[in-house]
Amino acid sequence: MLSPNVKKNISLSNFTTWRIGGPAEWMSEPRTPEEIQSLINWATNKKINCNIIGAGSNLLINDNGLEGLSLCMRKYKGAKIDKTSGIIEALGGETLPNLARKAANSGLHGLEWAIGIPGTIGGAVVMNAGAQGHSISDYLESIKTLSLQGQLRTIKAMDLDYSYRSSLLQKEKLIVLSARLKLEPGHEKIEIHRVTNQNLNHRLNTQPYKAQSCGSVFRNPDPFKAAKLIEDLGLKGLRYGGAEISKIHSNFIINADKASSSDIKELINLIQKKVNDSYGILLKTEVKTCGF
Ligand SMILES: Cc1cc2nc3c(=O)[nH]c(=O)nc-3n(C[C@H](O)[C@H](O)[C@H](O)COP(=O)(O)OP(=O)(O)OC[C@H]3O[C@@H](n4cnc5c(N)ncnc54)[C@H](O)[C@@H]3O)c2cc1C
Numbered sequence: 001m002l003s004p005n006v007k008k009n010i011s012l013s014n015f016t017t018w019r020i021g022g023p024a025e026w027m028s029e030p031r032t033p034e035e036i037q038s039l040i041n042w043a044t045n046k047k048i049n050c051n052i053i054g055a056g057s058n059l060l061i062n063d064n065g066l067e068g069l070s071l072c073m074r075k076y077k078g079a080k081i082d083k084t085s086g087i088i089e090a091l092g093g094e095t096l097p098n099l100a101r102k103a104a105n106s107g108l109h110g111l112e113w114a115i116g117i118p119g120t121i122g123g124a125v126v127m128n129a130g131a132q133g134h135s136i137s138d139y140l141e142s143i144k145t146l147s148l149q150g151q152l153r154t155i156k157a158m159d160l161d162y163s164y165r166s167s168l169l170q171k172e173k174l175i176v177l178s179a180r181l182k183l184e185p186g187h188e189k190i191e192i193h194r195v196t197n198q199n200l201n202h203r204l205n206t207q208p209y210k211a212q213s214c215g216s217v218f219r220n221p222d223p224f225k226a227a228k229l230i231e232d233l234g235l236k237g238l239r240y241g242g243a244e245i246s247k248i249h250s251n252f253i254i255n256a257d258k259a260s261s262s263d264i265k266e267l268i269n270l271i272q273k274k275v276n277d278s279y280g281i282l283l284k285t286e287v288k289t290c291g292f
Pocket of ligand 1: 017051052053054055056057058059073092093116117118119120121122123124125126127128129130131174175176177208209213214215216288
C-alpha cells in the first residue's frame, strides 16, 4: 500500500546545497515521529533501503538518483530551550543557524561558531560538524535515535566515538530524531549576537557562501590545511565541466554552471591525484557520496 506521504520520482537536486542529484525512487519529508516510524515500517514491508537526508549540505548524490526511500528530515524541526539550565532539546531537522540564533536569544553561550553551517542538527551530530576549534560533540549530551528496524534508543555522546568530523553514526545507520545539548546559561544576549554576527560576516568574506557548494570537500590532513595544499598547487579556479574549484576558498568546489555529479567527482579525483603526486598526502573527503 502506498503511504500517503510518499512521492515517487522526485529530483534530489532540490534537496542538496550543490543542487545536484538525480531522482529518488521514493521520497518523503516527515514532520512527526509517528510519520517517521510509519515510513520505516513501509520501507521494511517493501524490502527497500532507506537513505537519510538532512539539509543535504554535505552530500554528493549521483545524477542517476537513489533507489529505495529517501527520507528528508528538514521538516522535522523545532527546539525546546531551558534558559536556566542551558539544556536544548532539538529535533533532527532543526538547522544549526536557527539553533545558534535561538541560543543567542536565550542568553546561552556555546553555539556562536555554528551560525554559518547550513546543516541540520541531525547531520551535524552524524558529521561532528564544527568550526573555529569547536565541534558539536563538545556540547552534546545525548541523542534519541530510531533504527531502520524501528527500535528507539537514547545514546550518550560519550558512546558515539567522536573525533574530528567523525562519529560512530557514519558507520551505523540510525535516524537521529533529536539531540540534547548543554550550553552555558546566563550570558548577555547582545554579546552573544555580536560574536555570532562577527562569525557569520567572517564566513561571508572568506567563503563562496552564496554559491552552490557543500562547504569544505576534504578533511584537513593533520597538521596541514587542505585549502592551502590545493591553493599552493595553483588549482584555484580550475574547472571540470560545470564544476569549479572556488577562487575564494580552494577547499570548496562550486556548481558554477549546471555541474553533473560526475563533474564534481572528476574534480575531486583530480585534486586528490595532484596533491598526492606533489606532497604524498591522500586527501580524504569530508563530503558523503550517495548512489555511486
Ligand atoms: C556553505 C557551507 C559551509 C559549511 N561549513 C561547514 C563548517 O564550517 N563545518 C562543518 O563541519 N561543516 C560545514 N559544512 C558542511 C555541512 O553543512 C555539515 O557537514 C552539516 O553538518 C551537514 O548537515 P546536513 O543536515 O546538511 O546533513 P546531510 O548533508 O544531509 O547528510 C550528511 C550525513 O548525515 C546523515 N544524516 C543527516 N541527517 C540525519 C539524521 N537526522 N539522522 C541520521 N543521519 C542523518 C546523512 O545520511 C549523511 O550521511 C558546510 C556546508 C556548506 C554548504
